[in-house]
Amino acid sequence: MSALILHHYPSSPFSEKIRLVMGFKQLPWKSVVIPSVAPKPDVVALTGGYRKTPFLQIGADIYCDSALICEVLEHEHPEPPLYPPHLKGVARVFAQWADSTLFWAAMAYNLQPRGAEVLFVNLPPAAAQAFGEDRRQMSAGMQRLRPADATVAYRSYLRRIAHMVEEHDFTFGAEPCVADVAAYHPLWFTRQCVPVMADIFQATPAVTEWMDRVAALGHGRMEKFSAADAITVAAGAEPLPVVADVFQDDHGIALGAQVTVAAESFGTEPTAGELIAATRTRYTLRRTDPRAGTVHVHFPRVGYVLRASP
Structure with a gap:
């Protein structure tokens, strides 16, 4: 698995949430400090428009929203569990x-x-x-x-x-x-x-x-990293294969269509790209940036709006 690269800034509350998950699971991670306000050209190069904080980069895969980041870290590093089996439902509801x-x-x-x-x-x-x-x-x-x-x-x-x-x-x-x-x-x-x-x-x-x-959970093992180096990592990597055979269509939008995904309320800047996956829990867009190359940008379904591009 490629290195975990967290794009964040020190006073971001949702970044603190993910930093604590890194500590809870005692994970090594690379820290890219991003601006707290726009413009954020290095952020947009990776996300295509999404500019909330934080987001997680693993190679050429970009994971937006702290709820999805928690799910990804749990999947890749299941111990100790963020979602204990007997608490999966209630813990998610409470966290939301x-x-x-x-x-x-x-x-x-x-x-x-x-x-x-x-x-x-x-x-x-x-x-x-x-x-x-x-x-x-x-x-x-x-x-x-x-x-x-x-x-x-x-x-x-x-x-x-x-x-x-x-x-x-x-x-x-x-x-x-x-x-x-x-x-x-x-x-x-x-x-x-x-x-x-x-x-x-x-x-x-x-x-x-x-x-x-x-x-006291701490922040895990953090190493400073630059935005330029993170973009170089994305440009030199291939996105992970998507699970294309699990397609949940609730919008009448086919895979391969040009779409946008945006948050429902706060930070509604859209990300545009090709819809290459729509599973039960997430959307995945393929997009290409002159600096970052081809990346897959992932969003949770809950809290986000999928629309076909005009």
């Missing part, structure tokens, strides 16, 4: 809630003026304005929580997590699973990136104790 409902409540709370001031304190005003404008573009059309409503929701969610970890070391028992890394990452942002907002944890000490246990 944490990656969406919990995440957006936490971030609306975190990025109130008091938190934003701390986040950007060491950056020039233009950088803060660029970040705000970038995220406004990525969230165009989304319904966002107001800070007061987010605070109420976040407190409630922290109490619910506390109820789960008061009796166990982790959310569903004695060992961590995907539910723990998914619930942890938005709380990590509060604690590590905007610590002035971390007083919200005072009412739930069991949560901070649990967070310490999750943080």
